[in-house]
């Protein structure tokens with residue numbers, strides 16, 4: 103099992119990014135529903151607020167860009183879009199600490 107994690111981590115490093123996740127939300131899913139299904143495996147609110155966002159990330163445009171593109175360590179979610187992406191970004195911002 104440990105070998106599997108090492109291989110997965112190596113794949114992420116070698117490909118240079120965490121790739122793309124094809125999760126597609128149900129038409130009636132709320133921002134919170136989407137978060138629980140697509141994001142909570144890596145981001146948890148068990149200890150209060152989900153994120154501590156710095157100034158550059160604490161706005162809907164930055165959060166939406168992050169969700170769409172991902173990063174080195176986070177997959178992008180190109181199929182979360184439109185009103186549902188707005189709702190998810192609202193949920194993230196409403197549940198984050200924002201640096202002054």
Ligand code: HEC
Nearest residue numbers: 140141144153154155159165168169173174175176177179
């Ligand atoms: C496979 C694990 C994984 C999944 C799934 C994932 N993320 Fe992330 N996310 C990360 C990691 C690791 C970071 C920190 C590194 C970085 O910023 O790239 C991060 C960073 C972020 C940040 C920036 C936080 C900051 O402090 O700047 C936001 C916002 C975010 N994720 C939102 C989401 C949302 C919304 C989803 C669901 C659509 C999601 N993530 C799904 C791993 C994940």
